[in-house]
Amino acid sequence: MSAPLLSTVRAVAAETALAADGVARSNAQATNSAQSRELYRARQPIYPKLVHGEFRLLKWVGLAGMLAIYYGVPWIRWERGPGAPDQAVLVDLFRERFYFFWIEIWPQEVYYLTGLLILAALGLFLVTALFGRVWCGYACPQTVWTDLYIMVERLIEGDRNARMRLDKSPWTVEKFVKKTAKHTVWLMIAAATGGAWILYFHDAPTLAANLFQGTADITAYLFLGGLTFTTYWLAGHMREQVCTYMCPWPRIQAALIDQDTLMVTYRHDRGEPRGPHKKGQPWEGRGHCIDCNQCVAACPMGIDIRDGDQLECINCALCIDACDDVMKRVNLPRGLIAYDTSQNIERRLRGEKPKIRLIRPRLILYAVSIAAVGAVMLFGLSTRATIELNVLRERNPTFVRLSDGSIRNAYTVKIINRNNAPRTLALAVDGPVGFEIKAIGVEQLAMPLPVEVPGDKLRSLRVLITVPAKALKEVSLPIVFRVNDPKTADTTETRSVFLSGGSAP
Amino acid sequence: MVGKKKGVDEFSGTETTGHEWDGIRELDTPLPRWWLWVFYATIVWAFGYWILYPSWPTLSGYMPGILHQSQRADVEQAVLELRSKREEMGKMLGTATLEQIEADPNLFQFAREAGKSVFGDNCATCHGSGAQGFKGYPNLNDDVWLWGGKLEDIKHTIQVGVRSTSPDTRQSQMPAFGRDAMLESKQIDDLVEYVVSLAGRPANTEAVGRARQTFKEQCAVCHGEDGKGKRELGAPNLTDTEWLYGGERSDIRAQIVTGRGGVMPTWGSRLDPMTIDALAVYVHSLGGGE
Incomplete structure (x- = not known):
């Protein structure tokens, strides 16, 4: 008899058996466990069973909250004054700005994004x-999204056993209707997901209206289509394969977890040796695991948590809820599967008291790093200048000799006004004795020069500095450009040099 | 021995190809399924591509595909679009006065950038990429202008050129006093001293005295009695510190002897009016504009 057939026979036999009074023994197979893992194998479908408990509730709340944030945030409005978008969170690629409530980031300030990514990591x-x-x-x-898709699947096709039956059954009208309904709802969720994503890049109400009228930009439809497809495919069909085969995080996490890390753990010190239990039988001399396989049936990753820590395990804690429910029914304390550390299991096996160490050197290091990066970001954001000044000295030609022997240098002065309102900023220069200044486009010659900079824009000025021959004592003379807002005393300055090109005596 | 019979490898459970060398059989491990699907998808894609885009050569040309796509046409279209985009700003440039252009940061920026690009293509060969000039080719950054430094003057010079083929060209001619034997060598030596003294540098006073009359007779017509030059004639100022052909005595002498004069082509017939406007604004904004 071949091995798969044998296991089917066993499963069928087990179906009728009870693991304990009132607890059916599930025939759930850990399809992704190390034993049944093969290199070339089509995906075995997994039918996670619905569980009830604290962690399931926490996950429902989290799911609702996070989806609400994702779908809702683009619709929050935030008044910024005329000319600026009123969307609270907006990646404005056309205007090259990133808006986050009161924060506005220019492309050259992308280091804030770096900081954010460091904080996230x-x-x-x-x-x-x-x-x-x-x-x-x-x-x-x-x-x-996988959780959401499984929820939809469960609502339409029923729980684990019903879904398995439906998949095995020949095509009937009922099966066709159910499958069509499921994929339709999935595609609608996927389209809403892709649709919400693009709203982060354009004014949400306008784009949403345009999308339905068919007048939105082709790129909007391309992204909508692409993201609809990836959502539908990854959450509906790929599911746990994304985590197991595509994602790098399961590989990285091994380096981040230590023997004190609290993880979803089967306490084998308490559970083994496992076996079915009949009412009235003593619990002495055997483990608390009644081998009901409910943890396996609940697992969305298709593994058996009792095999220990595995790459596939995403620590979703649904097996904890499944097991706690069973423990309650056989009148045993809950927590056969719980958040615990591998060290505690060894301690208990040695007869010691378990300990939880939440303060460890690596955690202190992480916390201090987070505080430091956060403080730097906060400082940067709170002291972010509303004026920025860049001065580029003209290098071709390095200097110009005028007919009276004086020397002139040209500078490209770039002034950024980060306020939304236009401002008249004052440009002043500290330079060699007797110099004269002229900014092309500004009539006034006496300093400080009034420079009108439009709101939220950069103004580039060509500034000419002329120094009389007799003041040219050195080849290179320091020069300082200073810009300030006369109304707010906001000041910024930049150093440069004035080159006389060796015409010094 | 080469066996032909396919079988199943007892260790891996995988089918074999039936090939066997020295007792070693080749496994027929299947390709990953995703790889196969991607491969099939590329085949389907290729058929779509053949139908939509230019693909197979024919005897007299090629299959154009139902989209009739052509990169050459795309480029032409893009150039046309760019032109029409520039059209609007170009028109504004044509009607605005210099003051209006320089006061409007957007228009000014447009004119400068366009002018800079055109300058690099057409003018930099002689005037240098930064318009710094070379010996015999004027520096356009300074305040020395042979034909005037107002925007209109600059624009006109660009249009008609200097000693060019244009009938309206700006025209001036420094005689070759030495080569054409109009003055004797001794007189030229004295004139050199005189010109040096005009620029405020120490010179041989006796020679200066001797040359005064010669300058009045030969040079003052164009350069003026005070040597400050005449722009309407394109005659340079001899009293400043800038020398187109060099300010050393030998340079000045060489210029009196041979009377060199450069040629600037006429651009009115080669560049469109909008481009010339932009070019004029660019040159004017370099710093020397009046």
Whole structure:
């Protein structure tokens, strides 16, 4: 008899058996466990069973909250004055600005984004070292959308057993209707997901209206289509394969987890040796695991948590809820599967008391790094100048000799006004004795020169500095450009040099 | 021995190809499924491409594809679009006065950038990429202008050129006093001293005295009695520190002897009016504009 057939026979036999009084023994196979993993194999479908419990509730709340944020944020309005967009969170590629509520970032300030990514990475390190793959289990979009898709699947096709039956059954009208309904809802969610994504890049109400009228830009439809497809495909069809085969994070996490990390753990010290349990039988001399396989049936990744920590496990904690429910029914304390550390299991096996160490050197290091990067970002954002000044000395020609022997240097002065309103900024220069200044486009010759800079724009000025021959004592003379807002005393300055080209005596 | 029979490898459970060399059989491991699907997808894609885009050569040309796509036409279209985009700003440039152009940062920026680009293509060969000039080719950054430094003057010079083929060309001629034997060598030596003294540099006073009359007779017509030059004639100022052909005594002497004069081509017939406007604004804004 071949091996698969044998296991089917076993499964069928087990179907009728009880693991304990009132607890059916599931025939769930850990399809992705190390034993049944083959290199070339079509995906085995996984039918996660619905569980009830604290973690499931937490995940429902998290799912609702995160989806609400994702779909809702583009619609929040934020008044910024005339000429500026009133969308609270907007990546404005056309105007080259990133808006986040009161923060506005220019492309040259992309280091704020770097800081944000560093913070995100460090935050991920910290929670992973503390509680294992909480990101994967609760917050990763792949997990959240897959959870949502499984919820839809469950609502239409029923729970685990009903879904398995439906898939095995020949094509009937009912099956056709159910499958069509499921894929239709999936595609609608996918389209809404792709649709929400593009709203972050344009004025949401305008773009949404244009999308439906068919007048939006072709790129909007391309992105909408692409993201609809990826959402539908990754959350509906690829599911756990994304985590197991595509994502680098399961590989990285091994370096971030240590023996003190709290992870979803099967306490084999308490559970083994496992076996079915009949009412009235004593619990002495055997483990608390009644081998009901409910943890396997609940697992969206198709593994058996009792095999220990595995690459596939996203720490979604649904097996905890499944097991706690069973433990309650057989009148045993909950927590056979729980957040625990591998060290605690060894401690208990040695007869010691378990310990939880939340303060460890690596965690302190992560926390300090997060605080430091956060402080730098906060300081940068709170002291962000509203004026920026850049001075480029003309190098071709390096200097110009005028008919009276005086020397002139030209500078390209770029003044950025980060306020939304236009401002008249005052440009002044500290330079060699007796110099004269002229800015092309500004009539006034006496300093400070009034320079009108439009709101939220850069103005480029050509500034000519002329120094009389007798003042040219050195080949290179320091020169300072200063711009200030006469109304707010906001000041910024930049150093440059004045080159006389060796005409010094 | 080469076996032909396909079988299943007992260790891996994978089919074999039936090839066997020295007792070693080749496994027929299947390609990853995703790879195969991508491969099939590329084949489908290729058919679509053949139908939509230019693909197969024919005897007299090629299959154009139902989209009739042509990169050459795309480029022409892009150039046309660019032109029409520039048209609007160009018109504004044509009607605005210099003051209006320089006061409007956008228009000014447009004119400068356009002018800079045209300058690089057409003018930099002689005047240098930064318009700094060379010996015999004027520096356009300074305040020395042979034919005037107002925007209109600059524009006119660009249009008609200097000693060019244009009938309206700006025209001046420094005689070759030495080569054409109009003055004797001794007189030229004295004139050199005189010109040096005009520029405010120490010179041989006896020679200066001797040359005074010669200058009045030969040079003052164009350069003026005070040597400050005449722009309407394109005659340079001899009293400043700038010398187109060099300010050393030998340079000045060489210029009196041979009377060199450069040629600037006429651009009115080669560049469109908008481009000339932009070019004039650019040159004017270099710093020397009046």
